[in-house]
Structure formats: structure tokens, C-alpha cells
Amino acid sequence: MASSKDVAKRAGVSQPTVSRVINGSTNVNKATIEKVRRAMEELNYRPNLIARSLKQKKTKSIALISGALHNPFFCLDNDDRKCGKGTWVSDAGLLGTRQRGVYEEVLKQQVDGIVLSSIFIDDPIFKELEHSKIPFVMFNRRHQAGGNFVEIDNEQAGALATNHLLELGHSKIAWIGGPTNCSTFHGRLLGYKKALGEMGRTSWIKETDTTESDVIIAVDQLLATDEPPTAIFAATDAMALSCQNHLMNKGYRIPEDVSICGMDDIPMSRHAAIQLTTVTHVATKPMGQFAVEHLLHLIDSPKAVSETMQVTLKPKLIARHSSGMKN
Structure with missing residues (x-):
């Protein structure tokens, strides 16, 4: 990992000059600033957060x-x-x-x-x-x-939502969530997988960036599979609402054609016209x-x-x- 000393050497300036550029000092000429910034970019140097932390x-x-x-x-x-x-x-x-x-x-x-x-x-x-x-x-x-x-407890929450849909007679249950390097989505997917067991299919698992547009793409992909799901566990209420809205716009009835369960119990999920099944915390x-x-x-x-x-x-x-x- 490059240091400010490496940047100074690459730019042909002193280390204090590099520090002044990083801290936005006005006492550095434009040519020097450009040399330092170019060296930082070439070395992929990022200023240390510790050195720029809060004053006491x-x-x-x-x-x-x-x-x-x-x-x-x-x-x-x-x-x-x-x-x-x-x-x-x-x-x-x-x-x-x-x-x-x-x-x-x-x-x-x-x-x-x-x-x-x-x-x-x-x-x-x-x-x-x-x-x-x-x-x-x-x-x-x-x-x-x-x-x-x-x-x-995200794993328990994922299992709770999936078991609810299983108890309603669904076996083709999809999961739509966000990046699984986040603990929330990692745990919720793990709970879903454990509850569904051998009935699960990788084609029913859709990892998105959580935006409405990406969720819509995921729903369309699920509908196009050989065995489209009859139920969806969306890992947040926001994504569940996007699923519900898109499916209804395509003519699907909720829950007669597709059941949906979200998670978080945001205020909109309680709206009388929506009434979203969800998971919250005690x-x-x-x-x-x-x-x-x-x-x-x-x-x-x-x-x-x-x-x-x-x-x-x-x-x-x-x-x-x-x-x-x-x-």
C-alpha cells in the first residue's frame, strides 16, 4: 500500500507539501497540486482516515x-x-x-x-x-x-418469513435481496435457504442493488423461469412494495397469484390499501x-x-x- 512518502517521491516534492495538498491548503501552486494529485492517482493512494480524524x-x-x-x-x-x-x-x-x-x-x-x-x-x-x-x-x-x-436476528427472520410462506402451501418461493456482503442480506438469505432446504433452486435467488429498477428486473427474470415462484420473500419492505406494484401492473393478483412477504414493517407496509405481510423486531x-x-x-x-x-x-x-x- 502506497504512503504519502511514496507520493512525495513520485511527484518530486516534499512530504509536507503532499500533506498540504491533501488538506486543501491554498499555499501550494496549481502545478504542484496537479503533480501531487497525479502521483496519488497513479499509486492508488488514499489519505489515511486516522490522520484526518476528528479534533477532540x-x-x-x-x-x-x-x-x-x-x-x-x-x-x-x-x-x-x-x-x-x-x-x-x-x-x-x-x-x-x-x-x-x-x-x-x-x-x-x-x-x-x-x-x-x-x-x-x-x-x-x-x-x-x-x-x-x-x-x-x-x-x-x-x-x-x-x-x-x-x-x-437476520437468519431467524429469513427462516420465519420463509416458513410462513411454506405453511401457506407454497413450495416455489423466491428470495429477492441486496448484496450479500452486508450482514442483513447475508443472514436473511441463509435463513431462507435453511427453511426451504432441498426444495430451493438457485434460479429463485435474486441479488439486486435494492433499487426499484433492479428489483423489477429480478421479478421479470423469476416470471420467465420454467417454474416461476408462487411466493416471494423480499428482504426489505421497500423491495417487497416494488415487487407488489410491478406484479399488479402486469395483471397479477396479490396474494391469489403471488404471495409476498417483506421485512422491516415500514409505515407504508401498514397502509390499508397495501397490508404487506412483513417481519419486524421485538x-x-x-x-x-x-x-x-x-x-x-x-x-x-x-x-x-x-x-x-x-x-x-x-x-x-x-x-x-x-x-x-x-x-
């Missing part, structure tokens, strides 16, 4: 580095407002192409802590954030190394509130750094009108 003063703000914001699930409770903290929100998406830049931008904002709902299972950013000493809590995601997180407060409250505790109590929070919430099924007995 409180700014009374926290950052939410979110999963895809087209999913209504990714929102925080007002608990941050009650505690006098502002929220700085950035959408890092799911595919990772923007993530590094998003992390760097967040650190430049000098927030007091981070709620993180876009981290991958083996994301290298985890160690860098740990070393930066910035308090952070993962929300609806977890890293394989542990850390502070609140999540639902708890006295929203998942995001767990994350915000613990993050505020870490920020306000320096000695709390060693108090790791690892909460896995039990799932529960909410059966509504979008799932029914197989005809």
Missing part, C-alpha cells in the same frame, strides 16, 4: 452514514434532537463505489460520533474507524470483528433509538469506551393481506 472538541453533532436512502427504513428517531445533537446524514449506498469518499467527508465535518448503517461484513473501514477513536455504533449492520451494533423502542442512545453515552462518557453494546433483537412475523394460501 465537541461539535454537538453526530453523523448517520446510511444505507441506500431510497429505503425508508434508514431513518433515525428524534432522540438525537432531544439530547441537543444535530444529525449530519450521508448516503453511502450499497455497492461501495462512493463509500471511501463519504467517510472522508464525514470526518471533515468534525462530528462527535457516527451511526453507521452501510458497513460491509469484512469492511476495512472498521479498523480505521476504531483507530481514529471516533465513537461509532453500527445500526442494522454488523462487522465480522464485532464492535458496537444493534441488529435483528423491542420496546425502534432499532435506531438503541444506536443513538448508546452513541450519545459513548460521546458523553469517556470511560464508556470499553462498554461494548451488541444487541441482536428477536424477529416476529406480522401476517397481513399480501400473503395467502396457495391456490
Whole structure:
């Protein structure tokens, strides 16, 4: 991995000059800036997040580095407002192409802590954030190394949704989800596979980027198979609603022709005209509130750094009108 020293050598400048370019100093001429940037690009050099981390003063703000914001699930409770903290929100998406830049931008904002709902299972950013000493809590995601997180038991949730559809007489059940390097989709797919067992087919599993357009492509592919499914477990309510809308536009009846189960119990799923069957978590407060409250505790109590929070919430099924007995 290239260092700033390597960049300086390639560009023919001093290491302090490289640092000034990285930090946006105006005391560097344009030609030198261009040489340094070109050297960074050639060496695939990324500035160390630790070196650019937050200063030790409180700014009374926290950052939410979110999963895809087209999913209504990714929102925080007002608990941050009650505690006098502002929220700085950035959408890092799911595919990772923007993530590094998003992390760097967040650190430049000098927030007091981070709620993180876009981290991958083996994301290298985890160690860098740990070393930066910035308090952070993962929300609806977890890293394989542990850390502070609140999540639902995704494997159990996937099995719960799939077993519900099996109990209704369906054996041809498809799974539509997001990238499986995210703990949420990895666990939900694992639960689906275990519940379906030998009845499962790889052609019924569709991994998408979670956008409506990609979900629609997945649905059309499923309908075109030799054995189209009679039921779909969509790994989020947002994707389930996209499935339902597309199928209904094509003339399919829900649940008479295709049953659908989502996950998250977002407000739209409860709409009287939709009544989406879904899976949610058993708890006295929203998942995001767990994350915000613990993050505020870490920020306000320096000695709390060693108090790791690892909460896995039990799932529960909410059966509504979008799932029914197989005809």
C-alpha cells in the first residue's frame, strides 16, 4: 500500500507539501497540486482516515452514514434532537463505489460520533474507524470483528418469513435481496435457504442493488423461469412494495397469484390499501433509538469506551393481506 512518502517521491516534492495538498491548503501552486494529485492517482493512494480524524472538541453533532436512502427504513428517531445533537446524514449506498469518499467527508465535518448503517461484513473501514477513536455504533449492520451494533436476528427472520410462506402451501418461493456482503442480506438469505432446504433452486435467488429498477428486473427474470415462484420473500419492505406494484401492473393478483412477504414493517407496509405481510423486531423502542442512545453515552462518557453494546433483537412475523394460501 502506497504512503504519502511514496507520493512525495513520485511527484518530486516534499512530504509536507503532499500533506498540504491533501488538506486543501491554498499555499501550494496549481502545478504542484496537479503533480501531487497525479502521483496519488497513479499509486492508488488514499489519505489515511486516522490522520484526518476528528479534533477532540465537541461539535454537538453526530453523523448517520446510511444505507441506500431510497429505503425508508434508514431513518433515525428524534432522540438525537432531544439530547441537543444535530444529525449530519450521508448516503453511502450499497455497492461501495462512493463509500471511501463519504467517510472522508464525514470526518471533515468534525462530528462527535457516527451511526453507521452501510458497513460491509469484512469492511476495512472498521479498523480505521476504531483507530481514529471516533465513537461509532453500527445500526442494522454488523462487522465480522464485532464492535458496537444493534441488529435483528437476520437468519431467524429469513427462516420465519420463509416458513410462513411454506405453511401457506407454497413450495416455489423466491428470495429477492441486496448484496450479500452486508450482514442483513447475508443472514436473511441463509435463513431462507435453511427453511426451504432441498426444495430451493438457485434460479429463485435474486441479488439486486435494492433499487426499484433492479428489483423489477429480478421479478421479470423469476416470471420467465420454467417454474416461476408462487411466493416471494423480499428482504426489505421497500423491495417487497416494488415487487407488489410491478406484479399488479402486469395483471397479477396479490396474494391469489403471488404471495409476498417483506421485512422491516415500514409505515407504508401498514397502509390499508397495501397490508404487506412483513417481519419486524421485538423491542420496546425502534432499532435506531438503541444506536443513538448508546452513541450519545459513548460521546458523553469517556470511560464508556470499553462498554461494548451488541444487541441482536428477536424477529416476529406480522401476517397481513399480501400473503395467502396457495391456490
